[in-house]
Amino acid sequence: MRIAVVAPSCPLKREAADAVQAIVTRRGDCELVIHPQCFLTDGHFAGPDEARLAALREVMTDATVDAVWFARGGYGSNRIAEAALVDLPAAAAAKTYMGYSDAGFLLSGFYNNGLSVAWGPMPQDVLREGGEAAVNRALDWLVSRDPSTLEPALDGPAMAFNLTVLSNLLGTALEPDFTGIDLLVEEVSEQLYRIDRTMFHVTANPNVRRVARLRLGRVGNIPENDPDFGRDECEIVEEWCHRSGITFAGRADIGHDASNRVVPFLRRND
């Protein structure tokens, strides 16, 4: 199992790369190839669009690579997602792609093009409290499809998104067909009024309204709302589901934290 790491958004920290390589060495069941592009910087990004796209296309088209693991989130994968999908070679369809947060732009676009994608922990997560377990969870899924890594209540086709990323891909070429799937959403570092506004936007979308159910992952690091918003994130999500006729099916075990579980984007016919 040969896993390539590229950074389509922001740069990977060297100490994260070293820590993940040490975990892989201890495991002995896979090989990790961290692309040097992961350490480039160009303003906000891990190198210019051209460099991030070239590294991504390189590992996508490399037939010796079994899985592509996105190094971390941040922001920027949307800037190259459509270009990454042009004239896909067969080798691109023979591997798995994993990440979350900003990588959701890629997961969605790749899923639309028939590739195998999964929401799950990323290399930079090793720096979180409990991050080694998160990295091993991702590797356990990539290497052996260990079912204990999966979000525990998955039941049929599902997708997972950061709520803000989901909002920003609606209406773009990256938007997937949500018909009949369970939609899991999570959020981080957004004030409650923003979450309310984003839920208004997302649940108004006719495509999103075709989901089977919506479930709410963790909402972490919420900046203070001044004044107090008056309801919490679960009440907000439940209300917008109710208003839009979407079935709210409770909480989900995903989030911007070390406990984040794996959600493969299964199709209705998978």
Added chain:
Amino acid sequence: MRIAVVAPSCPLKREAADAVQAIVTRRGDCELVIHPQCFLTDGHFAGPDEARLAALREVMTDATVDAVWFARGGYGSNRIAEAALVDLPAAAAAKTYMGYSDAGFLLSGFYNNGLSVAWGPMPQDVLREGGEAAVNRALDWLVSRDPSTLEPALDGPAMAFNLTVLSNLLGTALEPDFTGIDLLVEEVSEQLYRIDRTMFHVTANPNVRRVARLRLGRVGNIPENDPDFGRDECEIVEEWCHRSGITFAGRADIGHDASNRVVPFLRRND
């Protein structure tokens, strides 16, 4: 000229109400009726949805009211915008509606339903440095359609939106037809990476791509991007216009500040 003030989003400050009433008294060319709902509070909002909606409907349906002036932005008008438009009486179509920022949800929905709406300063702006001029500019337009209040480069049908509000109304029932209009956008208190992401979202939209031209108002109070983003707001907007085939037509004289000009939402046949 009888102007009613309601607060569909957040509460109006008492000192702003008093200062605007004093301006109106000095002018002597209009009457200002500040609805008591403006001072309600319910968590983030100027009263519960029901109270904000009831006050808005009350002034919309009051045939003695010539104009409805939204007290301020913040967040929350999207929560009542669709309900405000149900079974509109003739009196609602015989008046003008003015505001900006979060009020863009209402301006858009009202415009869709044939009402006369304009982007322009709001009562709470009186508390800004230079705010008296902003309030007089709004009143000069509401009372006498003074052309000196208008955004100076308007040429044909136009709409103005806060960029984040625009992003959040795409795909909802409030989305207007952008075909052939000049779209003016401004932003406040958003990091550059968020502006880049929102421009990706907005300019990917097929409806937005039918605008005649896009112009950029002021982008104020930008929180630090860590690391430095690498390009400024004008470069960001120009790039996404270029990528999406939208004609970028330079800057616009609107923004979250006392210099904010008036932009009536004209139709292509007006």
